Amino acid sequence: MELETDIVAHAFGSARLRLANTDVLVAVKIEVEVPFPEQPDEGKIEFFVDCSANATPDFEGRGGEELAMEIANSLAGAYKSTQAFDLSSLCIMKGRKCWKLLVDILILECGGNLYDAVSIAVKAALWNTRIPKVLSVHLDGNKVEMDVSDNVHDCEKLDVARAPIMVTISKIGDHCVVDPSSAEEQCSTASVVVAVSQKRFTTILQSSSGALHPTTLMDCLKMGCEVATQLDMALLQILMKTPSQKDIGFLL
């Protein structure tokens, strides 16, 4: 597995992940928005997945749309829980202004196990995301006035330690395997995707048609939980190691 962060210049945070033959690029953009009236003190997060025909010829035309929608929805479901990702930190002024994270996921090459690759890349990109510091907010009549720091390095980082990691478990014959390649995906009878944050499940869904026995399902869930926890720990260790952006002068 190969992971790079901070590679898109115009994005607030980005990551690229290469997992065997799967290649995913994730970039996070930030916009200022009005929060939902139902959740006035929370920000927003949205996921967009683009399965371009570059990745595999199957995605030609509208072929990838369905898969893209499924991945985007599963991510939205996994990040919805307050415990997994706290949206209240994205609030600028209650009911008036909030940050909206736009997470764009571009699938460059498709070699199986898309869900896992995408979720890891998204977590890394969110880790890398820097939100500009808001110096002051006040109400002027009915208009909100905001003062955002001009300094590029004066930013806040997001707390993504609890962000979910997704793991695909495929049932092939009598065995359950994790991290299936595209050939393995082809011959699996059923596959389950679990999103796990802090040993707790935030989303479970079946990514292909095919049924399984309840006990097999429970075994899959247990296995998924263990693998996701290990993966999460490994990812966080790597991310901690990456040097933070230092304020270096122009000539240095």
Added chain:
Amino acid sequence: MPTDHRRIIGPENTVPYRLYTKLNSCSFSEKFNQAVKNGIRPDGRKLNEHRKIFMKCGVVSQAKGSAYIEVDKTKVIVSVYDPREIPKKTDYSLKGELYCEFKYAPFSCPKRKLHQQDAEEKQNSAILKRALESVVCRHEFPNFQVDVYVMVLENDGSALSTAIMGAGLALAHAGIPMYDIITATTLGIQGDVKLLDPTLMEESLCNVAVPNSTNNEKEYSNHGILILSMLSTHQQVSKFYQTGNLDLKDLNESIDILATATKDIVPLIKKCLVKSVTKNVKENAED
């Protein structure tokens, strides 16, 4: 996003009036205590009691197969159309396709739904498709597709599981070859309370994370919604879907609860199908 220019969408910045009502202002624990009093729910059900179900086949005369299903206030109508050639398909597919469309009627939810499918409806369509794919003998009609249209007339919670059951019933009524009878149920979890077949109100309660007040650390209780569809004779789970935040122990318990609940509905569906068949036979004999 492409917008719909032909229909009146209404002003964009309207807010549902419920935000200003009394119910919205009371705290979560008040709402939750109202919903579950001594293990009895407002509608008089126990925690693990399913609502009463009414179902009927053959309600749409134009469709090959159709079904109407009511789970108390949740009302769903499903129609299934004959296998037809897949439009714009060039290569040969060995297995037949299912096309599923899940739609809320504009007036079915507290918030008005637009004419176009939104993200939730698209997601539900995909779940419905996955759930049905493993119950239909798709090798019987290669290179053809069967259309399944689901319309939710009124949503009072558990709409998707009701839709899955309705679709199974409609497919059987249409004479599409199937392996088994498909049943589905929803389970809502909030803390230690597991609510079988939640209403819309209970679903919304199960969607929020409540911080545990005993600990200073930020810790949240279990919460979530699970949907399980089951082929009961074969003991196979055709679709399992969960959102929220749950640990493994809770999940295993919930799967057991859901599996038994789905089993209980099977006789109802059988009865309904037998009824429609005998009615058909009688009508043919009279002719």
